[in-house]
Amino acid sequence: MEIINRIVDGYHDVMDNQSDPRTKDWFLMSSPFPTLAICLTYVFTVKVLGPKLMENRKPFELKNVLIWYNLFQVIFSCWLFHESIASGWFTTYSFRCQPVDYSRNPHAMRIANGCWWYYISKFTEFFDTIFFVMRKKFDHVSKLHVIHHGIMPMSVWFGVKFTPGGHSTFFGMLNTFVHIVMYSYYLLAALGPKVQKYLWWKKYLTALQMVQFVLVFFHAFQLLFIDCDYPRAFVWWIGMHAVLFYYLFSDFYKQAYIKKAKSMKLKEKVEVESSKVEPKERKLSILNGFSNGSALGDVRQRMAGAVASQ
Known part of the structure; x- marks a missing residue:
């Protein structure tokens, strides 16, 4: 019983005393458990419940829905990228070491607010998979796809809770740029065969994702070798995510493009x-x-x- 009490006290100490007080009362920020529950519900829905419900149904025709959804994601990603640039990247932020500004001045609050909206964007991306299930494209619901979308909200939650700004927003800045390109591709693909024949550059999207994770890896782990007022725990947190996602995306690239190309040539x-x-x-x-x-x-x-x- 004493051990349980210590764990509970430690949990409350971390959540209440060591987190950013500015974001603790924001929507979904008081505890990690609602976000965890949403992520687990997502995985269960797209891997078990959704395919079961669609088993004896015809695929949904979602052309117009996909066009508007991808257009929304392009606009949302453009705004998030603009906010990350406005926070100071390429101007006042340092690529070597950028501590978090925990003050309540308007600029610092704008950065924290942008981080929270980036966290919310990870939930909107669940619809990528949900639409696959509704169209019975179950082969698209891959291990890479589900892991990537399933853990991102939980991962970003910790960033908003403890470090909303500073060094870690480099990943968000890169990721929103990649999503502008990615959802633009999906938008064009949703317009139909007349446009799809020009979309020869699909495999380069995966390559762009991989480049992104390499940059995040080096940007995060450089803080292990220099002095910087930034939590080491988050250096490892972000860096290891980059390693995981690079492995998943590179494996997908090999399976989808390299091995497929060799098979076609054979x-x-x-x-x-x-x-x-x-x-x-x-x-x-x-x-x-x-x-x-x-x-x-x-x-x-x-x-x-x-x-x-x-």
């Missing part, structure tokens, strides 16, 4: 070789027919029949 090679072999086989079969006397026998039988009929 298939084409087999088809070419088959087209060369088949005519030879047909020629040999004809020659074999005459050489074994079968064709000649047929001719003789016809002649004998004609003589008999006379």
